[in-house]
Each structure stands twice: as structure tokens, then as C-alpha cells.
Amino acid sequence: MADGTSAAPRPGTAPLTERSSRVAVARKLTRRAGREKAGAFLAEGAQAVGEALTAHTAGSLRVRELFATEHARHAEHLDRARAVGVPVHLVTEKAAASLSETVTPQGLVAVCDLPAVELDAALAERPALVAVLVGISDPGNAGTVVRVADAAGAGAVLFAGDTVDAYNGKAVRASTGSLFHLPVARNRDVGAVLTACREAGLRLVGADGYAEGDLDTADHAGELAGPTAWVFGSEAHGLPDEVKSQLDTTLRVPLYGRAESLNLATAAAVCLYASARAQHRAG
Amino acid sequence: MADGTSAAPRPGTAPLTERSSRVAVARKLTRRAGREKAGAFLAEGAQAVGEALTAHTAGSLRVRELFATEHARHAEHLDRARAVGVPVHLVTEKAAASLSETVTPQGLVAVCDLPAVELDAALAERPALVAVLVGISDPGNAGTVVRVADAAGAGAVLFAGDTVDAYNGKAVRASTGSLFHLPVARNRDVGAVLTACREAGLRLVGADGYAEGDLDTADHAGELAGPTAWVFGSEAHGLPDEVKSQLDTTLRVPLYGRAESLNLATAAAVCLYASARAQHRAG
Known part of the structure; x- marks a missing residue:
């Protein structure tokens, strides 16, 4: 973590709720039709997000944006994302849960380009x-x-x-x-x-x-x-x-x-x- | 299936509900403490029940009783159970679901002796x-x-x-x-x-x-x-x-x-x- 403080919410930035249009747009990616229409998919949790950022940095996959709750663990991923120009959005726990397909949402979700591999x-x-x-x-x-x-x-x-x-x-x-x-x-x-x-x-x-x-x-x-x-x-x-x-x-x-x-x-x-x-x- | 009709509910026998004491006693077996106290466990679904009855017939495991809904598939298991002296109880869908740990209860549950293998x-x-x-x-x-x-x-x-x-x-x-x-x-x-x-x-x-x-x-x-x-x-x-x-x-x-x-x-x-x-x- 180069600079721990950069992972904290920026001053004056209220977390996005599940009703915000950005979260609503991302939520469509929990369905196949939504993924194919938007050409994007969701990678949830510290491990998947870390791998997605590694692929983004290597140029093999583009990460469009990252959603994180205030309490998301692995804040180093937020620094990594910002360092390579991936926007990070603070979201509420409820908004993160609305993007999750797991019983215990990890509060960290990346929106990634859907690879179109022939x-x-x-x-x-x-x-x-x-x-x-x-x-x-x-x-x-x-x-x-x-x-x-x-x-x-x-x-x-x-x-x-x-x-x-x-x-x-x-x-x-x-x-x-x-x-x-x-x-x-x-x-x-x-x-x-x-x-x-x-x-x-x-x-x-x-x-x-x-x-x-x-x-x-x-x-x-x-x-x-x-x-x-x-x-x-x-x-x-x-x-x-x-x-x-x-x-x-x-x-x-x-x-x-x-x-x-x-x-x-x-x-x-x-x-x-x-x-x-x-x-x-x-x- | 030796005799398909014997799988049907017997005349005058109302299905046991989830509130019946027999079902309530069996429901305790969904918890480890209940299994250990009663020395019994539940085997759910056609495959597990079939294997349990095979083990019962071979003398390697005792099946105490069987619960089945009216619509349980694999009615041949009910005949097999009755043929080897295992009591079969007709239960409601809700009672069967209360004994199930799956999202889609199969309506067929056997109560088996817990093997005490040293x-x-x-x-x-x-x-x-x-x-x-x-x-x-x-x-x-x-x-x-x-x-x-x-x-x-x-x-x-x-x-x-x-x-x-x-x-x-x-x-x-x-x-x-x-x-x-x-x-x-x-x-x-x-x-x-x-x-x-x-x-x-x-x-x-x-x-x-x-x-x-x-x-x-x-x-x-x-x-x-x-x-x-x-x-x-x-x-x-x-x-x-x-x-x-x-x-x-x-x-x-x-x-x-x-x-x-x-x-x-x-x-x-x-x-x-x-x-x-x-x-x-x-x-």
C-alpha cells in the first residue's frame, strides 16, 4: 500500500446507494443478458479484484471501475486501481450487496470488460x-x-x-x-x-x-x-x-x-x- | 415395483404435518446435537434412501422409518421399505420440507441409525x-x-x-x-x-x-x-x-x-x- 490514506473516502464524497444510477447500471451485469448488452461483467471479492487489476495492468483486460464499501478489506486494491487510472466509487453496504451473488458480500466489486475471445x-x-x-x-x-x-x-x-x-x-x-x-x-x-x-x-x-x-x-x-x-x-x-x-x-x-x-x-x-x-x- | 398400489396412502391415513410429534422428533436430527442424542441421522432423496435401504437389507445399517409425501417420486422405495419392515409415514409437503436441508426437497427422507464406528x-x-x-x-x-x-x-x-x-x-x-x-x-x-x-x-x-x-x-x-x-x-x-x-x-x-x-x-x-x-x- 503506497499511501494508505488514499483508500479512505474522499472528503465530501457520500457513498453511492443501491438506488444510484451507477450502481443500478452495474447491477444489470448480474444477469447474462445485461452482461452481453453492456459487454462487461462483475468480479467480486479481494482475490478476483486483485487478479482483474493485475490483468488490467498487464493490458490483457480492462477494468472499467471499482465499487468498494467503507469497510471493504484489502484497501490496497483501491490504491492499485487509482494508480492505474481505474475510478473507485465508495458505495453503501446495501449497494455492494445488490451487486453481489454471494451470501457474504465482500464489499469490493470490479466492473470488467467482457473478453470477446474467438x-x-x-x-x-x-x-x-x-x-x-x-x-x-x-x-x-x-x-x-x-x-x-x-x-x-x-x-x-x-x-x-x-x-x-x-x-x-x-x-x-x-x-x-x-x-x-x-x-x-x-x-x-x-x-x-x-x-x-x-x-x-x-x-x-x-x-x-x-x-x-x-x-x-x-x-x-x-x-x-x-x-x-x-x-x-x-x-x-x-x-x-x-x-x-x-x-x-x-x-x-x-x-x-x-x-x-x-x-x-x-x-x-x-x-x-x-x-x-x-x-x-x-x- | 412389486405392487405399485401399496405406495399410495392407505385409506383413512391423513398425512402427518410439520407439527406432528413424529416429524418434530425427526426434525431434531437436522442438528448435530440432536443426531448424537438420538443416535440417528436423516438420509434425504431417492438416491440416499435407496442406498440406506440396501444397507438395511444387507444388515449393515438400520433404517428406523421413512417419511414420504404423496408426490414423492421413486415410490418403489416405499414398497422396498415396507417389504423389509421399515414403517412408512405419509407427510405433507411442508413437513417434508421441514426435514430437508436442500432448496428443492425431494419429499423422501429416511431416519437411519447413526453408525458408531470406532x-x-x-x-x-x-x-x-x-x-x-x-x-x-x-x-x-x-x-x-x-x-x-x-x-x-x-x-x-x-x-x-x-x-x-x-x-x-x-x-x-x-x-x-x-x-x-x-x-x-x-x-x-x-x-x-x-x-x-x-x-x-x-x-x-x-x-x-x-x-x-x-x-x-x-x-x-x-x-x-x-x-x-x-x-x-x-x-x-x-x-x-x-x-x-x-x-x-x-x-x-x-x-x-x-x-x-x-x-x-x-x-x-x-x-x-x-x-x-x-x-x-x-x-
Whole structure:
């Protein structure tokens, strides 16, 4: 914190209430239609705001403005924001809560430009590992998979078909900053996403609890060491047949005990880490 | 469904309301103190109730009674319950909701005997893989780790120290039946849990984001092929130093990208599956 005092409300500045037009405009970003119309999304809490400011400073994402309550912790973020020309608005607790999608609002919310990443751009650097989400409906799950993909060293995450919006507040939160770390492209056309992956040199592997082949056998046979796009289906229904038919193979995570399945995020963790390990060992 | 009609409310039987003493007594089981006093817990929803009835039929768990609304799906469970002598009580939607810890109550709740599994009993069969939870506070996370441990073929899960109650409604739900598949022992004395694991021939390995050694290197060196108790710390603070000092080693999940960490359930999935894979390959 270069100058602790600059984080304090400026003299004569009353906090904005939830009825102020600036807060009302930002509140529209809690809905997908509002985000797409304004081309912006909300990043809430100290961690997400810190990552957003880092991305802003690096030039990879623009932070438009920051809302903070008087009692927001991590006042250093307010100094950082001001230092790089991001306006900071003091808001009431109620106004901050109106921008929050969490039970315990943190009193710190950044308005960020919605990245418009095309498929080709996301795959331009020919990443060796990519996660593709098809029809994932829970934003927390989607955000957690982005975090896992980042941890496993994936170079992109592709939200395909009817998958939940990556910039939903709960997805942003569950990604714990990973949404700012790697390109995330969205495309409703699942076929186009799979074709783009194949053209980028990726082998298309679906995670499917009913697949004949299992992950450990494929790993042992060296099948996971090459560039791979892992394709994950919905929590309830898995991958539709018409998607599976477009993949190079499907693999199941072996179930050594009596559990019927893993949940999406833990299955994705096991699959993506199996590829990461195989690639690092090979490479 | 042997006889679909038997699932219908019996003539002249009015559904129990949330004010009936039977429902009021069961409602006390939504709290830990109530569960411990009554020696019982609630299993909600078709999947959990189905697993509970399977365990009841196998003699590994007693189901005391079942509450169901008129509109509960999976009426076959009511027939199954009656066939094995478990009383079924018709309840109102409001009464069922009062027993539920979910946003969308499923209208089907079983009252089950709380298993009193001692450490020694949980480890009696000398399992090759065990998960130990130390200070996990979120019931959903705890239940998900039970599910992952089951999937990876663990022979027991041990809830140590201040870890949340395994029989919390949200933990039961997140375990998706795995709580009925393997012995789960609880003990507030972390040292006693670790000693019991060591005496059962298990190597104690802590998951720690700050550990020097990493999982893949240890795996490659053959360190994961032997009997292992994986020890997982709290979501926010990880493992305390005094616990780490009692372990044989700690390992971190390698972070190949820019994510700072994995969440508990995904880290546990990667660790437990690394051991399962190594053991199955070796064995």
C-alpha cells in the first residue's frame, strides 16, 4: 500500500446507494443478458479484484471501475486501481450487496470488460491441453473446472453449446482468478468447437462414465501424452451421443470402489491431471 | 415395483404435518446435537434412501422409518421399505420440507441409525487406501471427499479433529450414497487417528500446497504404491504444523499453470487417484 490514506473516502464524497444510477447500471451485469448488452461483467471479492487489476495492468483486460464499501478489506486494491487510472466509487453496504451473488458480500466489486475471445484466438498458440465444456449448467461447477484446467496447465477452456455463462458471478468466484489466467471462448455451436480443436492438432477425448476404455489403461498405453482436448458433458446427462460420435475416443475414470460416479469437477481434475502428468513426463 | 398400489396412502391415513410429534422428533436430527442424542441421522432423496435401504437389507445399517409425501417420486422405495419392515409415514409437503436441508426437497427422507464406528473397527481390514479429514468445515466438501474416496477404492474415511459431522444433511447428500459404502469413523483426537493409521500399516501422507515434494515425482519414484493414508487439512488453512510433524511426508499437487491452488475436493481426487492407480499397477 503506497499511501494508505488514499483508500479512505474522499472528503465530501457520500457513498453511492443501491438506488444510484451507477450502481443500478452495474447491477444489470448480474444477469447474462445485461452482461452481453453492456459487454462487461462483475468480479467480486479481494482475490478476483486483485487478479482483474493485475490483468488490467498487464493490458490483457480492462477494468472499467471499482465499487468498494467503507469497510471493504484489502484497501490496497483501491490504491492499485487509482494508480492505474481505474475510478473507485465508495458505495453503501446495501449497494455492494445488490451487486453481489454471494451470501457474504465482500464489499469490493470490479466492473470488467467482457473478453470477446474467438475460438481461433483461444487456440492460436496450439495449446497441448484444452478443456471443453458441453452443456454444463451449474456455474460453480463450470468455474471450478476452469480453476482445475488452469492448475493442470491447460491453455484454453471452451464453453460450448448450452453451457452456463463463464462470466456468471458464481462461475467467476469458483474460478478463483483462473478466468483471468487463460483464454475462455464461448460458442453455441458444439460442432464448430470440436472442429476448431481438431484443426489445432488436438485429439478429442470425452469423459464418459460408460466408456469402454478407462483412463489408467489409456495412460499406461501412452495415449494421453499428445495434445488433448478433454470434453466434459453435463452433470446430469453426460455427453450426448451426437457429440460422442464426433470425438476420437471416450474414456471413463475407473471406479475402484462402490461409488457410481464422480462429480464433474473431481472427474475433470482426475482426467486433466492424467494428461498433464503424461505430457510432462513425455516432454 | 412389486405392487405399485401399496405406495399410495392407505385409506383413512391423513398425512402427518410439520407439527406432528413424529416429524418434530425427526426434525431434531437436522442438528448435530440432536443426531448424537438420538443416535440417528436423516438420509434425504431417492438416491440416499435407496442406498440406506440396501444397507438395511444387507444388515449393515438400520433404517428406523421413512417419511414420504404423496408426490414423492421413486415410490418403489416405499414398497422396498415396507417389504423389509421399515414403517412408512405419509407427510405433507411442508413437513417434508421441514426435514430437508436442500432448496428443492425431494419429499423422501429416511431416519437411519447413526453408525458408531470406532477407529480400530474402521481400520480392522487393513485397507490399502484411507482418507483422513482434519478440520474440514464445509459439509458439502466433506461429503464430496467421501464420494471421491469411495470411487478411488479407499477402505475407510476418518473424520478427525474439528471436522464437520459426516452425518450433516449436506454431507450425506454430497456423498451420493458413498457414506453407506465404506466405514466412516469420527474422532476428535487427531493424534489418536494418525497413530491408529500407522498401527494399521499405513504410510501417512499429507496434502500440502507448500510441500517440497510433489505428487508426480513421488508417484514416479514408486512412493505411492504402498498402503497410504492421505491426510487433508481445512479449505482455508490447510494442515496445521503440529499435524504435519506427525506425518511421514507431505506432497503438493503440482500446479502446471497459474492457479494458486486446487480446492479440497479436486485436490483429494488427484491425490487419491494417484495412489489408487499406483497400487493397482503394482498389485
